[in-house]
Amino acid sequence: MATWLTAHFALEELACTQHREFDNTPPPEVVATLRTTAARMEAVRRALGDRVIAVSSGYRSRALNRAVGGARTSAHLTGHAVDFHCRRFGRALDVCRAIAAAGVAFDQLIEEGDWVHISFDPRMRSQILTRKPDGGYALGLPA
Template sequence: MKLTEHFTLQEFLYSDTAGRHGINNVPPDNSPVYANLRKLAETLEQVRTLFGLPVHINSGYRCPALNKAVGGVRNSAHLAGLAADIRIDGIAPHDVTRRITASDLAFDQCIDEGTWTHLSIDPRMRRQVFRAGS
């Protein structure tokens, strides 16, 4: 199912870890997660426009079992469909983080995780910027 022009629901639900552990990473029917993922996809469309390149999703929605399996924090925005770990081919995560935070894009957290960038749209929209490990 397409959420936006360039993003599908499946991209946000897919997880190698879920597959390896037999975890069903699909939100319940009528869950607010679906509306959140649509908003997140709309934000990632803006990121795609900012860079002029495709945005790849490493991790999107995480059900509680998957979040635990990957070592996610208990209050992770991924649990609500409000965060994605992304990468853009040919651009280092610190440069992705820098360009997003220098733009007028609305976000809650933008974190340089070293090999990807975490971007969340939690309704607080605090524009917090971090570098993992610092």
């Protein structure tokens, strides 16, 4: 039985992991944040024509974040970030362009190659980045 945070996003989806050796159960304060994150993901979904979004990563416990090589200050640790794709919409670059054009509020929007990272960290910097093939990130999206 799913614990729905919004019409299209469940708690289990935003806290899932393929790494079964880790307890990735979010604490209550993170569940509250995930509820807000899910509401913001509804805006992302609308920007993508109400197409299904496949979440690959949301909340990450410290142990899980370490295991997957996440940044020590990752917004995934607090439930503010989601990695996803929307194949029925298009490539990650197309998804990022649509989100940016729709005026969805975010902290970071990153085109990661095969997926999109979006963060709703309270700083809400509207920062758009693209992962470079040789590592690191460039500001903006390619033309």
